[in-house]
Amino acid sequence: MELQSTLQAIQDTRVATMIRESGLAFPTLESLHVLGIALVFGTIAIVDLRLLGYASHRRSAHRLIKELLPFTWIAFAVCVATGLLMFISNAITYAENSFFWWKMGALLLAGLNMGVFHLGVYRRIDEWDVSLPPPSGARAAGVGSLALWTLVIFLGRWIGFS
Amino acid sequence: MSSQSLIAWLYGSPVSTTIRDVLWIVPTVQSVHIMAIAVIFGSAVISDLRLAGVLATDEPLDVVVRRYFPWMRNALIVLLVTGLIMTAGEPDRVLNNTTFWLKMALVVSVFSLTWLVRRPLLRHTADTRSFASDYRIKPLAWLSILLWCVVIFCGRWIAYTI
Numbered sequence A: 001m002e003l004q005s006t007l008q009a010i011q012d013t014r015v016a017t018m019i020r021e022s023g024l025a026f027p028t029l030e031s032l033h034v035l036g037i038a039l040v041f042g043t044i045a046i047v048d049l050r051l052l053g054y055a056s057h058r059r060s061a062h063r064l065i066k067e068l069l070p071f072t073w074i075a076f077a078v079c080v081a082t083g084l085l086m087f088i089s090n091a092i093t094y095a096e097n098s099f100f101w102w103k104m105g106a107l108l109l110a111g112l113n114m115g116v117f118h119l120g121v122y123r124r125i126d127e128w129d130v131s132l133p134p135p136s137g138a139r140a141a142g143v144g145s146l147a148l149w150t151l152v153i154f155l156g157r158w159i160g161f162s
Numbered sequence B: 001m002s003s004q005s006l007i008a009w010l011y012g013s014p015v016s017t018t019i020r021d022v023l024w025i026v027p028t029v030q031s032v033h034i035m036a037i038a039v040i041f042g043s044a045v046i047s048d049l050r051l052a053g054v055l056a057t058d059e060p061l062d063v064v065v066r067r068y069f070p071w072m073r074n075a076l077i078v079l080l081v082t083g084l085i086m087t088a089g090e091p092d093r094v095l096n097n098t099t100f101w102l103k104m105a106l107v108v109s110v111f112s113l114t115w116l117v118r119r120p121l122l123r124h125t126a127d128t129r130s131f132a133s134d135y136r137i138k139p140l141a142w143l144s145i146l147l148w149c150v151v152i153f154c155g156r157w158i159a160y161t162i
Helices: A002-012 A014-021 A025-052 A061-089 A091-095 A098-119 A121-128 A136-159 B003-012 B014-021 B025-051 B061-089 B091-095 B098-122 B128-132 B137-157
Strands: none
Touching: A002 A014, A002 A061, A002 A091, A014 A025, A014 A061, A025 A061, A025 A136, A025 B025, A025 B137, A061 A091, A061 A121, A098 A121, A098 A136, A121 A136, A136 B025, B003 B014, B003 B091, B014 B025, B014 B061, B025 B061, B025 B098, B025 B137, B061 B091, B061 B098, B061 B128, B098 B128, B098 B137
């Protein structure tokens, strides 16, 4: 009940009401969300494939990661901002949608996978920076990341169909 | 046969009915479509930014372009196939939609542009240094990125326009 009234209050805010009632706001947010996803998944996939041992446009894994990570983070911020605005416009409906929560769970796992990589094998990247194939820890992180982000995209698309 | 009766025939065909009736087909095909958008857009952004002279400028132009072009071409094939399945499921709504045809015209334009700009590098016919000094390359690279963004917006807007 407490949660329900909070969600109701969220979708009664002026911003949420405006998004819900304007014909342009929601498709614009969706388009920006897809644009962000394309850049998040596109840049992450390039790094993941390098972690799996597929040569990229440069040999150094460390420099590749440093070069692409700013794109990933900016695009991810766009996805979070647009996702949040879509959520508040229909907070109660989204909160009742099980695919929405599965997607949040998959995002959390993708974040954990990245955290494990950064605290683990990434700390020793100077040792395997230019070696192919990369160590098993890096390859595991690459496979995990590709699988989890694919899951995020599928679950995200399914939210609209349930 | 007029185009409207062709659309009606397509709508009534077993393939079209199956796409509409089997609930998992459309969300799955759309998810694959988004994955392919990520591959084509990610590859476009990285290689066009290299062409524009703002990313990975220490790596040879032709190496970067040749690394990403096959991914763009293969992603385009996946996009056409998944797009065709979505169109077959709702030919009435898609083929009568102005935004859809605008999107198709933009896809043809931006992919032709992508290919024409990269062709000398892909065929090894260009001296990379003289190619890079061509004053048209940089603005065309930025134009490509912009056009891909418009394509993504049009894609989402098909669902909201007539």
